[in-house]
Amino acid sequence: MxxxxxxxxxxxxxxxxxxxxxxxxxxxxxxxxxxxxxxxxxxxxxxxxxxxxPLKVHLTYLTAWMNKDGSTHFRRDIYSRDAVLLKALREAMVKNL
Structure with a gap:
């Protein structure tokens, strides 16, 4: 798996x-x-x-990343979270212009 x-x-x-x-x-x-x-x-x-x-557990959901060797990997956004992240990034960029 x-x-x-x-x-x-x-x-x-x-x-x-x-x-x-x-x-x-x-x-x-x-x-x-x-x-x-x-x-x-x-x-x-x-x-x-x-x-x-108690044990604190932090989960990270990634659809794109780069390995140590420099290779780039992309996966399907199966939980539809990329759109929310993209919107937040765009809003942050506009605020910083």
């Missing part, structure tokens, strides 16, 4: 490319290593793990 150009196949969930690496970073202070998380996954019992501190 992460190598596809179009990735809007979910129903609002956020997919993580390397969930156990993320779990290791977030849960190691709670005593959960990557290996321990993998053992929990392989087990038969449902396990709920709560963070001691």
């Amino acid at each position: 992460f190598n596809r150009a179009q990735r809007d196949f979910s129903h609002g969930c956020i997919r993580v490319a390397k969930p156990f690496d993320l779990g290791d970073v977030l849960l190691s202070p709670e005593g959960y290593s990557k290996g321990k998380l993998e053992k929990i996954r392989d087990g038969q019992k449902r396990t709920v793990i709560k963070l001691n501190k």
Whole structure:
């Protein structure tokens, strides 16, 4: 899924490319290593793990970007947000003239 150009196949969930690496970073202070998380996954019992501190999550929606190698990428605006951004940018340009 992460190598596809179009990735809007979910129903609002956020997919993580390397969930156990993320779990290791977030849960190691709670005593959960990557290996321990993998053992929990392989087990038969449902396990709920709560963070001691709330985690702030910031999502960024991009339809155009440039990679480190200078290559430019464009994607379809599947959520129709580019028009709002373009309007705001144009208004800001007019104010700064």
